[in-house]
Amino acid sequence: xxxxxxxxxxxxxxxxxxxxxxxxxxxxxxxxxxxxxxxxxxxxxxxxxxxxxxxxxxxxxxxxxxxxxxxxxxxxxxxxxxxxxxxxxxxxxxxxxxxxxxxxxxxxxxxxxxxxxxxxxxxxxxxxxxxxxxxxxxxxxxxxxxxxxxxxxxxxxxxxxxxxxxxxxxxxxxxxxxxxxxxxxxxxxxxxxxxxxxxxxxxxxxxxxxxxxxxxxxxxxxxxxxxxxxxxxxxxxxxxxxxxxxxxxxxxxxxxxxxxxxxxxxxxxxxxxxxxxxxxxxxxxxxxxxxxxx
Amino acid sequence: xxxxxxxxxxxxxxxxxxxxxxxxxxxxxxxxxxxxxxxxxxxxxxxxxxxxxxxxxxxxxxxxxxxxxxxxxxxxxxxxxxxxxxxxxxxxxxxxxxxxxxxxxxxxxxxxxxxxxxxxxxxxxxxxxxxxxxxxxxxxxxxxxxxxxxxxxxxxxxxxxxxxxxxxxxxxxxxxxxxxxxxxxxxxxxxxxxxxxxxxxxxxxxxxxxxxxxxxxxxxxxxxxxxxxxxxxxxxxxxxxxxxxxxxxxxxxxxxxxxxxxxxxxxxxxxxxxx
Numbered sequence: 001x002x003x004x005x006x007x008x009x010x011x012x013x014x015x016x017x018x019x020x021x022x023x024x025x026x027x028x029x030x031x032x033x034x035x036x037x038x039x040x041x042x043x044x045x046x047x048x049x050x051x052x053x054x055x056x057x058x059x060x061x062x063x064x065x066x067x068x069x070x071x072x073x074x075x076x077x078x079x080x081x082x083x084x085x086x087x088x089x090x091x092x093x094x095x096x097x098x099x100x101x102x103x104x105x106x107x108x109x110x111x112x113x114x115x116x117x118x119x120x121x122x123x124x125x126x127x128x129x130x131x132x133x134x135x136x137x138x139x140x141x142x143x144x145x146x147x148x149x150x151x152x153x154x155x156x157x158x159x160x161x162x163x164x165x166x167x168x169x170x171x172x173x174x175x176x177x178x179x180x181x182x183x184x185x186x187x188x189x190x191x192x193x194x195x196x197x198x199x200x201x202x203x204x205x206x207x208x209x210x211x212x213x214x215x216x217x218x219x220x221x222x223x224x225x226x227x228x229x230x231x232x233x234x235x236x237x238x239x240x241x242x243x244x245x246x247x248x249x250x251x252x253x254x255x256x257x258x259x260x261x262x263x264x265x266x267x268x269x270x271x272x273x274x275x276x277x278x279x280x281x282x283x284x285x286x287x288x289x290x291x292x293x294x
Numbered sequence: 295x296x297x298x299x300x301x302x303x304x305x306x307x308x309x310x311x312x313x314x315x316x317x318x319x320x321x322x323x324x325x326x327x328x329x330x331x332x333x334x335x336x337x338x339x340x341x342x343x344x345x346x347x348x349x350x351x352x353x354x355x356x357x358x359x360x361x362x363x364x365x366x367x368x369x370x371x372x373x374x375x376x377x378x379x380x381x382x383x384x385x386x387x388x389x390x391x392x393x394x395x396x397x398x399x400x401x402x403x404x405x406x407x408x409x410x411x412x413x414x415x416x417x418x419x420x421x422x423x424x425x426x427x428x429x430x431x432x433x434x435x436x437x438x439x440x441x442x443x444x445x446x447x448x449x450x451x452x453x454x455x456x457x458x459x460x461x462x463x464x465x466x467x468x469x470x471x472x473x474x475x476x477x478x479x480x481x482x483x484x485x486x487x488x489x490x491x492x493x494x495x496x497x498x499x500x501x502x503x504x505x506x507x508x509x510x511x512x513x514x515x516x517x518x519x520x521x522x523x524x525x526x527x528x529x530x531x532x533x534x535x536x537x538x539x540x541x542x543x544x545x546x547x548x549x550x551x552x553x554x555x556x557x558x559x560x561x562x563x564x565x566x567x568x569x
Contacts, residue, residue, distance in 0.1 A: 006471075013472030017389035018401055020382040021442040028439040029408045032416035032423060039419060095310065100303040103310075109555040110314045113321070116497045116562070117547050120519040121540030125320045128327065128533060134336030136323065143339070170317070178562065202302075231414050234503050238523065252414045252504070259418045260508060269418050276415035283410040 033276070039269035046263045057270035067274050069246055070254045071230075073161065077248070078229045081165035086221060088169070089176035090214070094206055096177070097184045108181075112174035119171070123238035126167050130154055130239070157247030160240050164248050167235050172228070176221050183217040184210060216289070223286045230278060251275045321544065328352070328538040335533050351538040359535070360513055361521065361542065368518040368543075371433055371506075372499040375440045379495045380488050382442045387450025388480050392462060409444040417508065424509055431511040440499060446491060453487040454480065490561030497562075500547070518543040 040057055044050040061067055092111055096104045114122060129137050130153040138150040153163045187210065195205040233252040236242055242249035242257060249257070255275065259268035327335045328351055330344040355361040389395075390402060413420070420439075421430075429435040457480065465475050503519040510516050516524060522539040525532060551558055 009472055010466070011395070014389035014393035014395045014398075016473075017385040017393075017476070021386045021447065022401065022404065024382075024439070024442040025404050025408050027423070028413070028420065029411050029416070032419035033411055035419035035422065036416050039422075092313075095306055100299060100306075101310070102303075102307055105555060107310055107314055108559060109551055110317050112559060112562075113548065113551055114317060116501075116551070116558075117321075118501045118519055118522075118540065118543045120501070120503050120522050121324065121544045122320060124522065124533075124536050124540055125324045125327075128335060128537075129320065129323065131336065134338055136340045139338065139340055170320070174317075178559065231412060233414070255414065255417060256504075256508075259421070265418050265422075272415045272418065276411060279412050279415065280410050287406070287409075 036269045036272050036276075039266050040273050042266040042269075044266040046265050050266070053266070057267050060267065061270050061274070066246075066249075066254055066258075067251065067271055070249050070251045071278075073246070073248060074229045074232065074250050077161050077165050077168070077232070077250075078226065080162060081168045082222060082225050082229075084165075085169045085173050085176060085225070086218060088173050089180055089221070090211075090218070092173070092177040093180035093184050094210060097181055098202075108174075108177070111177055114171045114173075115175045119234040120238065122171065123167065123235050126163070126170075127154075127239055130163050154240050155244055157245055160244055160248050163239060164232070164236050167239065168229075168232070171235075172225070176225075179221055180214065180217060183214050187213050220286075220289050223282065223289060227279065227282050227286065230275070230282070251278070321548065324537055324540050324544065327534065328541040330534055330537075332532065332534045335537070348534065351534045352542075355535060355539055355542070359521065359525070359539075361539070363514050364516050364518055364521040365542070367433055367515060368500060371436050371502075371517055372496050375437045375499040376492050376495040378437065378441045379443060379446055380492055383446030383491070384450045384454075384481070384484055384488070385476060386442065386447045387452075388454045388476060390447065390451045391454035392457065392459070405444045405447050413439065413505065417504075420505075421508060430509050431515055432509070433515060433517075435509050436502070436506050436517065437499075439505065440495075440502075446495070449491050450484070450487060453484060457483055489557070493558055493561040497547075500543075 039050075041052060041054060042050040043053045043056070092107070095101050096107055101107075129135050132138060132150050132152040132155060135150075135153070137153070138147065141147040142150065151159055153159045191209050192205050195209060200208065230250065231252050232250045233256065236248040236250055236253055237256070240248045242253040251271065252275070255268050255271050258264045258271060326342050326344070329347045329349070330341065330351075331346075331348055334341050334344050386405075390398070390405075424430050424435055429438075461479065462475060465479055470478065501519060502517070503523070506517050506520045507523060510520050513521075513524075518539070522536055522543065525536050525539060
């Protein structure tokens with residue numbers, strides 16, 4: 001009898017250990033997701049009655065182009081920040097892993113800080129900094145003679161996207177730097193020594209050794225940034241509210257506005273389904289890259 | 295050559311100092327603005343040190359906006375979410391790493407699936423479910439979806455793989471139950487992993503915004519990020535109060551990073567590389 005109990009508790013233990021996850025998965029992932037699919041076929045404004053409308057929401061979505069606009073915005077913001085961010089992160093990582101650099105711990109901390117402090121707080125400071133008429137950025141640029149007219153950062157579509165991009169660079173360069181630092185420290189020192197013997201200088205060995213060996217990791221960072229850009233919310237939400245003229249409306253901002261501002265719950269669910277498909281494709285790409293890395 | 299390297303290294307150091315200044319600039323501006331009168335924030339030319347230190351920007355938050363309560367709420371959600379998350383993720387990670395059982399593949403598939411279905415894609419139905427369960431405007435509602443995470447399970451699974459099977463077998467022969475093995479043997483081994491993952495969870499929870507802003511309503515239930523944003527509503531935005539609120543949410547974190555920079559960066563690095 002005793003023996004049977006011990007066997008039972010050994011056999012069932014893993015299920016008990018995993019049960020909380022499964023319960024959470026069902027309540028917070030599976031049920032909402034299936035419900036989302038159901039809602040996407042309904043017109044519903046958050047009141048009692050839902051009306052089944054078939055594919056009408058899907059037709060509206062494809063016709064109105066809101067979702068495509070949000071995708072285009074994300075892509076534009078992505079193009080504006082990713083090259084700058086990755087170049088900066090790579091330079092930071094390369095220099096901060098070099099022996100000739102001083103204060104490396106301090107610099108790492110400083111560059112990484114924006115990533116772990118409150119997005120809301122940082123977004124509000126940038127809202128002040130970017131203010132067109134009295135913001136400190138315009139004042140500095142004008143006093144340096146770089147500008148005659150203040151730039152209307154948050155009020156013109158392109159500058160609004162640039163502002164979001166700057167905020168994202170500020171928040172995420174340090175994170176990418178840390179990822180790349182790990183990669184650089186994994187490169188064998190003997191490669192650099194051999195290059196030095198052959199007469200290569202620092203910049204040459206960065207170009208011919210570091211960069212090629214970091215290609216995979218850079219691709220990984222790019223995928224992570226892509227996922228991050230499409231689910232960007234707080235930064236545009238606080239800086240511009242998605243405007244001007246929807247120029248900074250990302251998919252999540254669109255879902256939020258349609259559901260909780262305009263109360264188009266059904267339509268918002270349809271957008272969510274499209275968003276989900278997009279994110280799933282990107283995650284699959286990421287998982288493949290990630291598996292290869294192991 | 296040596297002189298050249300020295301000049302290069304000094305030049306790079308100076309350039310890095312400038313970058314560091316640029317990265318610290320918004321924080322400096324935040325702190326400076328938090329002591330200003332509203333009109334001073336947009337003064338022309340910009341003012342770094344306000345004419346008078348307006349400490350009332352902080353006291354108003356506590357007397358009129360209930361920020362004492364708000365800070366406690368943030369601490370409560372961050373600590374409970376972190377502790378709960380560590381507990382559940384480590385158990386699941388341990389099970390996936392060290393047990394053979396039927397349905398393991400399928401269950402691990404669920405972990406992968408939850409990695410691929412972002413919460414952002416089911417905000418509406420989640421909100422509806424919460425409303426039906428009466429969990430709107432509840433702090434628990436903020437914590438619950440964070441109790442397990444695919445990332446946390448992956449992380450813990452990776453760490454548990456390093457535990458030796460002989461150790462577990464030996465305790466089974468000694469008559470340890472599986473629960474006891476987890477609490478007495480596995481959990482102590484996982485302490486470094488708890489520390490690193492705990493930092494990640496705490497930071498995420500402390501700064502969490504989208505979901506709390508959707509479900510939290512009444513002033514006494516807001517968390518810091520939501521409460522700062524709530525200051526924005528009203529006819530004229532009190533940017534001075536928003537900045538002092540921001541200082542409250544950011545400065546403790548800044549101090550912690552400077553004091554524990556090694557541990558925090560190591561913890562987050564481990565997480566980012568493996569995750």
